[in-house]
Amino acid sequence: MRTLRRLFARVIFVWGIVSGLVTVAIIVWFRERNARTVFPASSAASLLVPARGWLMPVRQTLDRFKLRKGDTVLELGPGPGYFSIEASRMAGAQGRVLCLDLQPGMAAILRERLRAEGAGSGQPIAGDAMRLPLADHSVDKAFVVAMFGEIPDRPAALSELRRVIKPGGVLGFSETFTDPDYMFVNELEDLCRACGFERLERQRATLGYTLTFSVPKKRARRRRTPKPS
Numbered sequence: 001m002r003t004l005r006r007l008f009a010r011v012i013f014v015w016g017i018v019s020g021l022v023t024v025a026i027i028v029w030f031r032e033r034n035a036r037t038v039f040p041a042s043s044a045a046s047l048l049v050p051a052r053g054w055l056m057p058v059r060q061t062l063d064r065f066k067l068r069k070g071d072t073v074l075e076l077g078p079g080p081g082y083f084s085i086e087a088s089r090m091a092g093a094q095g096r097v098l099c100l101d102l103q104p105g106m107a108a109i110l111r112e113r114l115r116a117e118g119a120g121s122g123q124p125i126a127g128d129a130m131r132l133p134l135a136d137h138s139v140d141k142a143f144v145v146a147m148f149g150e151i152p153d154r155p156a157a158l159s160e161l162r163r164v165i166k167p168g169g170v171l172g173f174s175e176t177f178t179d180p181d182y183m184f185v186n187e188l189e190d191l192c193r194a195c196g197f198e199r200l201e202r203q204r205a206t207l208g209y210t211l212t213f214s215v216p217k218k219r220a221r222r223r224r225t226p227k228p229s
């Protein structure tokens with residue numbers, strides 16, 4: 001009986017090690033295969049698997065981005081809209097969520113999902129993060145999840161974000177280590193600070209983090225007090 005128990009423990013131990021190694025190998029393979037490329041629209045379904053909620057709970061992540069009713073929000077690289085539907089609900093009928101993606105294939109999937117869910121404030125837009133087709137200071141909040149590392153010229157994208165977000169507005173990021181284009185938190189924070197964003201919060205998430213910044217409000221010019229004559 002004792003020998004049987006020992007054998008069973010060994011089998012469980014070896015199984016644990018092998019499945020751990022296989023999981024790591026799959027993650028490494030997936031990261032290498034997709035690194036530095038735009039995530040293909042043909043794999044959109046993999047971004048909607050319910051298990052993703054364990055790594056990135058939608059509502060908790062969006063709460064960290066401080067979305068409010070009536071906000072005009074820009075979502076960069078929404079893909080098929082894992083976050084867009086809830087974001088549209090949070091912005092409400094008086095708000096808007098502009099979901100800007102490079103790939104028309106992603107925008108088509110997103111449009112259909114928004115329609116099916118009745119999320120009327122979500123608006124898919126085709127465009128490039130490095131040249132935003134939006135007016136200066138036209139959005140209250142912007143957020144970017146699991147996509148910033150796909151952009152070839154990240155400082156250009158940040159200066160575009162700085163241009164379109166209103167002073168006092170919020171920019172949020174979320175990254176997960178399993179993403180092939182994962183950006184390390186310090187690198188992202190340094191880039192944002194260099195572009196004039198001020199950090200609000202840096203919070204841990206499962207295998208990743210969220211970072212939020214604000215766009216500084218312009219300081220009111222001090223009036224010079226006239227010298228007494």
Ligand SMILES: C[S@@+](CC[C@H](N)C(=O)[O-])C[C@H]1O[C@@H](n2cnc3c(N)ncnc32)[C@H](O)[C@@H]1O
Binds near residue numbers: 039082083101129146
């Ligand atoms: C990995 S998917 C992430 C989708 C979504 N944010 C999520 O977490 O489920 C990245 C998305 O960013 C888009 N993208 C990549 N580079 C872009 C760019 N320069 N401008 C706009 N969208 C871009 C891709 O087309 C893709 O839909």
